[in-house]
Amino acid sequence: MSAQNPEKVTSILEIFDTTTKQRHVIREFPYLIEAPDWTSDGEYLIYNSEGLIYKIALSSPHREELIDTGFASMCNNDHLISPDMKWLAVSHRSLPHGxxxxxxxxxxxxxxxxxxxxxxxxxxGWSPDSKKLTYCANRNGEMDVYTINRDGTDETRLTFSEGLNDGPEYSPDGKHIWFNSVRTDLMQIWRMRTDGSEQTQITFDEDKNSWFPHISPNGKNVVFISYNKEDSLPHEHLRYKNVEIRMLSDEGKKPQSLFSLFGGQGSFNVNSWSPDNKCFAFISYKLD
Incomplete structure (x- = not known):
């Protein structure tokens, strides 16, 4: 979901190396870009800007390539290349305020x-076999987690709790879907089976709202973005806030804070892990 962009913003596309704990700037853009997605061959990062989808090669990051999305010219920051790299999925609105x-x-x-x-x-999220999608949708007056076949058949609702359930993503083994939910007051990270069973709370923060769990390709690490609860309501993932990127390595242990950044909405909306499990991409922002 996108928010209004101020007139002057610099978007800084970065990579964090989990082995060295270092941030590396790939490129700065003098306009708003959002939501990097790392292709499974390791060669490209996909992002959105002004309703369109672009890719850049990590070998030549100063040249972007527009992906032809046809009539889908109002895409938001919910976009992903399928694991088999055959498909690009986008969330597109047909009207400016639709x-x-x-x-x-x-x-x-x-x-x-x-x-x-x-x-x-x-x-x-895409399923590991590239046959299904998972998403957040409103069908019954509540925002819940759903899955659907790639051909549009068999839309299935998986969450039924009151309040927002969002950010669903398949685990690489295809056995679980991770998501975030406000069902216990603050926005927390949860996990369930892909049929909706065994919904289990993973984080138990008392001072943070956490969003968008992204699982590494080997399934060993989960990174997500957290807001201080004073900076946002549980259902809000706002733009241009001081936020943290945190990582869970062992279920049941306290998440590790990796670093802080100025960002939020647009920084970390979709899975951006490198295929070698070492790095992930994100976007920080500067306001002029």
Whole structure:
């Protein structure tokens, strides 16, 4: 979901190396970009800007390439290349102030095909076999987690608790979906089986609201973004705030704070792990 952009913002595309604990700037953009997604071949980062989807090669990051998304020209920061690299899924709204629907198209560009039957639908994850999508959607007056087949069949609701359930993402082994939920007051990280069973709270913070769990390709680490509760309400993931990127390595242990940044919305919306499990991409911002 996107928010209004101030007139002058610098977007800093960065990579964090979990082995050295160092941040590396890939490129600075004198305008708003959001939500980097690392392709499974390790060569490209995908991002959105002004409704369009771009990619840059890590070998030549100062040249961006526009991906032809056809009529889908109002894409938000919920976009992902499929694990098999054949498909690009986007959340596109057909009207300037409308609500998004999920579409897929060939990864190199092409005509979008509608997947979700109605709106709003906010994409967050592909299944490891590239056959299913998981997303947040409002179908019954509540924002819940759903799955659907890539061809648009069998939309299935997985969460039924009151309040916002968002940010769903498949584990690499295909056995679980991680997500974030406000069902215990603050926004916390949760996990469930892919059929919706065994919904289990993972974080128990008393002073933070945490969003968008991203699982490393080997399934060993989960990174997510956290706001201080004084800076946002549980259901808000706001732009241009001081936030933390945190990591869970062993279930049941306290999350480790990796670093802080100025960002929030747009910084870390989709999975951005490198295929070698060592690094992940994110965006920080500067306001002029």
């Amino acid at each position: 609500k998004p629907t999920i579409f897929i198209l060939p990864a190199q560009g092409g005509t979008p095909l509608q997947v979700t039957p109605s709106q709003p639908s906010y994409l967050h």
